[in-house]
Amino acid sequence: MGVMALAGLSVSAQAQSIAAAGVSVGVTVYGPQGNEVGKVERIDGDIVTINTGKNAAALNGASFAKGANGPVIGYTKAQLDEAIEAANQQAKAKLDAALVAGNALRGADGVSVGTIKTVNEDGTIVIDGSSQTFSLNRDLFSADDQGPVLRITSQQLQDALAKTAAAPAS
Numbered sequence: 001m002g003v004m005a006l007a008g009l010s011v012s013a014q015a016q017s018i019a020a021a022g023v024s025v026g027v028t029v030y031g032p033q034g035n036e037v038g039k040v041e042r043i044d045g046d047i048v049t050i051n052t053g054k055n056a057a058a059l060n061g062a063s064f065a066k067g068a069n070g071p072v073i074g075y076t077k078a079q080l081d082e083a084i085e086a087a088n089q090q091a092k093a094k095l096d097a098a099l100v101a102g103n104a105l106r107g108a109d110g111v112s113v114g115t116i117k118t119v120n121e122d123g124t125i126v127i128d129g130s131s132q133t134f135s136l137n138r139d140l141f142s143a144d145d146q147g148p149v150l151r152i153t154s155q156q157l158q159d160a161l162a163k164t165a166a167a168p169a170s
Helices: 011-020 078-098 153-165
Strands: 028-030 036-044 047-051 054-062 104-106 110-121 124-128 133-137 141-144 147-150
Touching: 054 078, 078 124, 078 141, 078 147, 110 153
Parallel strands: 104 147
Antiparallel strands: 028 036, 036 047, 047 054, 104 110, 110 124, 124 133, 141 147
């Protein structure tokens, strides 16, 4: 599920809009026909995360309106779950296409951290870094239009690798 940005609305205006729709953590959100969609799991600025019981979706606060029973969105539970699952499938396909030996890898900050050496059957990815070769679990990766990206910054990776190198062998 993509998160939409609203140009021209300040964060405080959007926060007021969220509050005016009755959106708060733990509140039930309803669909256009009044059926339950899910519960508000968290609110980060103008982004509201709804948990349907099957999936979680981050929606822009402008997606909510005040309804008779509580906040309302334009999706039924089935439609929202379907949209989330379709987005997850697209993201997985994009990641599969990006995790290929020889592809350059960047940290979340855009800084190069090495090249993918191998993609193992067990879900680990071996990286040829600038100073060492290391492996990471697949769940630490995402992909954008430029290729594979770590979900952590290059500095966080360096710090983790330094801690691992400094840890005494057991």
